[in-house]
Amino acid sequence: MFLWLPLAAPVLCFLLHWCVSRSPLYPWRARQGAIAFIALCVSVVYGLVGVIAYGDCPGPTLFVHSFYLWITSLGLAYCYFHVFNMSQTARRIRILVSWYEAEKEGNQRQFGIPEINPQAIVTDRLQLLETMGSLEQRNGRYFARWGIMLAAAHVFGFLRILFPSFMSSKKS
């Protein structure tokens, strides 16, 4: 029972997310920060359950069980956050869903290249990076600022060297 408990973490995240989408907190249902917060809270609650359930045990036992509950539920809650994130921003999912909806609405079975404007994608990302503080604008010109995003970009750049593939375009 104890071992399987973390498997419910993504379901808990989904239920909390569903509650948000049907409450006055409705505008938060589509915000990445809010869903990441839900995922983190769920994993912390799991860790606390471990602390409470094994509170009488010696230190190492208490630590090991709380750590197991926290890290396992965090991994699964993170998966939920990622599913949400993909449903919002992943171009592959957008393409699949738009074709699926077109199939459902009519009898169309063949599709051309999807009409997603690359200019709109890049403009959105520029705005997003500016809002996050990763880019700053001075006299109409952009400058990159050191922070989590730039550090993550370097890490992912390194991962692309470790995992060379068809997916990672060599041109970029």
Next chain:
Amino acid sequence: MTCQLFITPSGIGYCGIVFFSLVLAQILFWQIAYRLYGGVRRQIIAVFVIYIGIPLLLFIFSRELAGTLMILSLSCAYIMSFPAAAAWSPSFEVLMFVKRKQKRQGVTKETVLKELALDRLVWDRVRDLTYDGFITGETEFSLKPSGRRLAALFHWYRTVLRLQQKGS
């Protein structure tokens, strides 16, 4: 032989060692496939075999249930992140481009759009979908059953959570 039903320090150690070994195995496999065949075509399947299949296989011998569950949880998180990292998010691409070109005078929006807002932003993803076996075709495309199932799942998810507005 009974299963280890409680997590122990050795279970956490088992999880750490196996997960680290899986990452090394993936690096090795990817490098070999890149040199021999130009890359791994069905990346999703390969990642699933390495990060889900191998821990399940190891469980048969180790009977370390708690450690295996922990590995699978970390594997799931990794599997979810991997395609996004491999596909190179436009946000990272924009950020690295500005960092590379900014020098002292910065980069204008027009330059960024001219250099990065290319059709390949969409084309590359269509190619990925073909390689992963979700769609078929060369100039005209159609959904394969696996692609239709995945799309139906996300369509349902977005409807239930009232996420009508699509992101970029």
